[in-house]
Amino acid sequence: MANEGKRCYCCCVQDMRMQIGKEELIIFKKGQVYLCMIRTGDMEVSFYKIYGEEFSLSCSEAEFKEYFQLVKHAQSYEKS
Numbered sequence: 001m002a003n004e005g006k007r008c009y010c011c012c013v014q015d016m017r018m019q020i021g022k023e024e025l026i027i028f029k030k031g032q033v034y035l036c037m038i039r040t041g042d043m044e045v046s047f048y049k050i051y052g053e054e055f056s057l058s059c060s061e062a063e064f065k066e067y068f069q070l071v072k073h074a075q076s077y078e079k080s
Helices: 061-067 074-078
Strands: 006-012 016-020 023-028 033-040 046-051 056-060 068-071
Touching: 033 068, 046 061, 056 061, 061 068
Parallel strands: none
Antiparallel strands: 006 033, 006 068, 016 023, 033 046, 046 056
């Protein structure tokens, strides 16, 4: 199933940038809360999918921990 996994929220801990030609875009902003999904693979390895405004990102647990932190209560972050 495409949407199988644990749905949660994560907070970006540092800007994630992407270079397109000469232009550099911030695709995930530091301090912003995003919807994410955690999927566990066949060998108990977790994969993460983060849903941004324009982009979505699939990454491993190590990559996730470099840029994001899980949030228990997203509502408190969304209001700030």
